[in-house]
Amino acid sequence: KNQVEQSPQSLIILEGKNCTLQCNYTVSPFSNLRWYKQDTGRGPVSLTIMTFSENTKSNGRYTATLDADTKQSSLHITASQLSDSASYICVVGNDYKLSFGAGTTVTVRA
Amino acid sequence: KAGVTQTPRYLIKTRGQQVTLSCSPISGHRSVSWYQQTPGQGLQFLFEYFSETQRNKGNFPGRFSGRQFSNSRSEMNVSTLELGDSALYLCASSKTSGPNTGELFFGEGSRLTVL
Numbered sequence: 001k002n003q004v005e006q007s008p009q010s011l012i013i014l015e016g017k018n019c020t021l022q023c024n025y026t027v028s029p030f031s032n033l034r035w036y037k038q039d040t041g042r043g044p045v046s047l048t049i050m051t052f053s054e055n056t057k058s059n060g061r062y063t064a065t066l067d068a069d070t071k072q073s074s075l076h077i078t079a080s081q082l083s084d085s086a087s088y089i090c091v092v093g094n095d096y097k098l099s100f101g102a103g104t105t106v107t108v109r110a
Numbered sequence: 111k112a113g114v115t116q117t118p119r120y121l122i123k124t125r126g127q128q129v130t131l132s133c134s135p136i137s138g139h140r141s142v143s144w145y146q147q148t149p150g151q152g153l154q155f156l157f158e159y160f161s162e163t164q165r166n167k168g169n170f171p172g173r174f175s176g177r178q179f180s181n182s183r184s185e186m187n188v189s190t191l192e193l194g195d196s197a198l199y200l201c202a203s204s205k206t207s208g209p210n211t212g213e214l215f216f217g218e219g220s221r222l223t224v225l
Binding site: 041043044045046089097098100101102103 | 152166213
């Protein structure tokens with residue numbers, strides 16, 4: 001069964017600090033890995049999309065890494081802002097479907 | 111460029127009723143996929159339509175159905191509503207079909223509450 005596991009389930013950080021979210025997957029064969037940001041009550045917004053050949057991708061203060069050998073990805077948030085408070089969802093695709101993680105809820109406090 | 115539009119944004123129904131949700135994709139996008147999001151289950155894939163044809167379907171009962179029109183707008187219908195159908199229903203549009211498609215653009219969702 002294709003699974004996507006995210007950790008931690010939630011975290012609280014102080015404004016200006018960095019944090020890293022983890023995503024482990026068992027999806028096979030692998031095609032692409034995506035990170036989405038979802039604000040409360042809103043739809044998800046794409047942050048990054050990576051294919052097998054890419055091991056890092058940045059979008060502003062967000063940097064995603066991918067290790068296809070160990071089937072792990074991370075999303076690093078640099079110099080967090082209050083607007084980074086959201087749920088971050090890892091999505092892994094193969095040739096047949098997209099598999100969604102349960103998400104990590106990030107709360108940034110002033 | 112207008113984004114993905116979902117209507118209605120909020121609705122309340124009672125058990126046994128049926129509901130129809132609408133999704134207008136980004137202009138030029140021919141694929142529309144639907145997802146159910148609940149706190150306990152996260153995002154779950156319902157189905158995908160491309161050029162008026164259902165291309166893929168998730169593991170939901172037959173009470174959940176959908177269709178796509180020639181202008182790419184899509185509707186999903188849930189019949190005989192159950193309490194467990196309370197959720198945020200999201201649609202996403204993309205230019206091409208399938209899991210290897212490029213970026214998915216999500217709408218704001220329709221929040222359904224079943225009483």
